[in-house]
Amino acid sequence: MLIDSHCHLDFSVFDGDRAQVLTRAITAGVAAYVVPATTAASFEKVLTLSRESIQVYAALGLHPYFMSEHDDEALTALRNALNNTPGVVAVGECGFDARLPDPQRQWQLFDAQLALAREFSLPVIVHCVRANDQVAKHLREACLPRGGIIHAFAGSEVQAERFLALGFVLGLGGSVTYSRAQKLRHVVSRLPDEGFILETDSPDMPLSGYQGQRNEPVRVKQVAEVVAELRATSVQHIGELTTANVRRVLQLNV
Template identity: 40%
Template sequence: MLFDSHCHFDFPALQQAASQYLQDAKAHGVAAMLVPSVSREQWPQVMHCQTHLRDSSTNKPLDFYYALGLHPCFLEQHQDAADLAALDAALSIRSKHCVAVGECGLDWRLADQPIAEQSIKARQIQLLQGQLDLAKRHQLPVILHAVHCHAELLAQLKLAKLPQAGVIHGFTGSYEQAMAYIKLGFYIGVGGAITYPRALKTRRTVARLPLTSLLLETDAPDMPLHGFQGQVNTPAQIARVFLELCALRHESPEQISQTLWQNTLRCFQIEMH
């Protein structure tokens, strides 16, 4: 059983053939999926994804979970104070399927002018701090987007002292950076980046990290795997990510599969019966 811990199934690229993509995912071993959000406007779509996560051939749904948050790359869509207040209210009445705050975090690629850079960074940090505060208040883990910002993000997380940590999504940093997150209680999201032969640093890092600190993800419909560049990424591709991870690790595929599944349940405090 595979758990895609980060799939934007509400995005149009996947919704246009949702039934087929779900059947393909199930055929490749996907048993559960977590759909993070990127903006307040999108929260209803994310919450209603569950009505579409159904295999038409068996009518048996995948186990579905979601997260509510404000993504750092969508600042133009956010009304920061109002959206944080709305997030607080939504989390207060969340269903059992809402298991995290996110996707939130920092992305330092977004500014190419010094003044704009400082303004964007300051706003991203403020939004992140607000969401970390809400995660603490509602006793939820966070799904963190982190690009070119590990030093600042680690500093913010050390200050926040979250009781329920979360996951560093789509990690491509160094072994030392990964271990710094792990020491704070975070899991490391492993996705399609490891399928690229030239991604030597990421591949070596993932091979060395504790298996008990890894989660599997696709980030579909984005982040296509090696050999699939220019194509829509899909949740079924989690099987290829898994096989690549197995090739990098010394544990058996059975042990890797079971550990990844349990890691995901533990990270998001999910109880399956």
């Protein structure tokens, strides 16, 4: 059994064939999907998907990529949603992206969401691009009760160890399937069994061989195959490990 721990099934690119996308994934052995919201406007669609399918789990957060959509009411909307919606498994997708403008506002929004995660005793799903050390510092200072997931991890072995020590697991997705990602592949080969999970970030982060195509949760199986090869083990074993890790971190009942 496999879990896609990070896929944006609410995005409009799936509106025409969402049921078929899920069917393809289920046929490949993908039993559950974590769908992180990115804006306050997306909360209801994400929650509706989770209500309509017991295999879909909702996380709610404000993604740094959409800063222009996070007005003064967005954090209030997030707090209200967390307070009034049972079954939300994490705060996220939240975080920091060094490629994007307005870093001060990004950090303020990230810290505010970490405070909500602490208040509601939820894990966080963290978007972190070219800022592993700084993000780790903010996470350490937040004193979160339940850790969470570093989405699309692409850092060094030292940075990986730092996140693991803070109670986080590392999301492995399309990046690990590229042969040129030698440093990441080396880190993946050395991670502890309890330290990683699988994801696709669908419809983004296409795997090697699928560049320019819409990503789908079915391809989490191919991520598992690459990780199994790097760790000299079976796909079944990787599925068992990562399913247990997602269950533990997000307290899923799958």
